[in-house]
Amino acid sequence: MTYNLLTVEPLTLDAVTAALAQCLHVGVQEVDVADENTDQDLRNWDALVLCETVTVLGDVSTSLEIYVHESVQPRPGEREMASAFARAAGALVLFPAEEALPSAYWLATESGLVTRSRVYESDDEELRYTIDRVEAPVDRLPHVTVARIPEVVRELKIATPLGDVFAAHLHRMHPEETGTPGTPFWTARSSLAAWEKLVRQMEAAWAPSGWYPSDLYAERLAARDKLEHLRNQLPENVTVLLQNALEPLDALFAALTVDDTDGLLGKEPLPGADTAAPHGWWWTRRPDPLPW
Incomplete structure (x- = not known):
């Protein structure tokens, strides 16, 4: 199973490793996390959990693509995974909504709040994310408009x-x-x-x-x-x-x-x-x- 998450805060590879191990109830030695600077030859490709992180710009710091081996049970749904990761890492976590709109996301906080959000991606060579709107106040996003997102209801x-x-x-x-x-x-x-x-x-x-x-x-x-x-x-x-x-x-x-x-x-x-x-x-x- 694959999860695609974004975090507002920058996270070290060790922090991501520890959070994934906690969320998925596996040992840290069974989690392999790498970024764009990691030597691929040194990775543990047999790990139960593989994660690639990419540093991005704007209102989001890190993009995570997480692969979890089918032998890991239970494997949470994306919403549950995002909420658990937010709690474990102490971070704000965004994950794509089910609707077809490319801007449709959910945002999970470490306190357990999950709210709709609207996120725009730039067309620049260096990807930049803008959190345009959330449907519930988030203390760490004081600059983001709090309002309903009507286009989601249509979709x-x-x-x-x-x-x-x-x-x-x-x-x-x-x-x-x-x-x-x-x-x-x-x-x-x-x-x-x-x-x-x-x-x-x-x-x-x-x-x-x-x-x-x-x-x-x-x-x-x-x-x-x-x-x-x-x-x-x-x-x-x-x-x-x-x-x-x-x-x-x-x-x-x-x-x-x-x-x-x-x-x-x-x-x-x-x-x-x-x-x-x-x-x-x-x-x-x-x-x-x-x-x-």
């Missing part, structure tokens, strides 16, 4: 079982049009997936992010509008399939929301909402409390 992998079944039917019946952006079939498939993502995250109390950007909320209500407008553009058998998928999602959305009788959504207009376009009943209901 979250949310299961859409009803949308997946609908998409599979469309691909079987109309493969070319379903795969062509802009066609009614493609729009139906993508809009249903967007609507289901909203409802599923609402059902999970906005997990795993714990909040939801207002512009994304409006965008996914607009996706539900598109599905309504598509009814007359799709063959009857496709319309039936779409309705079968929408009924449970619409019912769940209704159950998880309240009537916006106080006009709260109107008082705080949703970013990106087209007030001129006709909207369905889902615009008259809202989560309570609002997730943004």
Whole structure:
């Protein structure tokens, strides 16, 4: 198993060795750590844990690529490994998030805090990292903005079982049009997936992010509008399939929301909402409390 970690503080090879031995419950003699100045002929290539460190610039000091032999058990997940390494080394540790965004990272502290972070890499010959934002205050990063990172919520992998079944039917019946952006079939498939993502995250109390950007909320209500407008553009058998998928999602959305009788959504207009376009009943209901 391979781990890719970044540390804010510079660490000696001995410090990295001791921390890895502690995290993985192996002897220090079973850990081989090297940097760019290490003589490769002197390394213990049979060690259970191999680590290469590279000194980098900016808000990050060290990049670590760690390989752990399969015989080492248990082997923690990346989040657990980063947290354990942060505690053992007394360092702030960054590790890549699951989302596709290259800037999406998690940051672990020695106190046990794990928070989202946004990290940019430079295109310079000498790699430089900038910690642009964290979602929770970190004492040793007083210069870093503390704020939510909305683009991560958009990229979250949310299961859409009803949308997946609908998409599979469309691909079987109309493969070319379903795969062509802009066609009614493609729009139906993508809009249903967007609507289901909203409802599923609402059902999970906005997990795993714990909040939801207002512009994304409006965008996914607009996706539900598109599905309504598509009814007359799709063959009857496709319309039936779409309705079968929408009924449970619409019912769940209704159950998880309240009537916006106080006009709260109107008082705080949703970013990106087209007030001129006709909207369905889902615009008259809202989560309570609002997730943004």
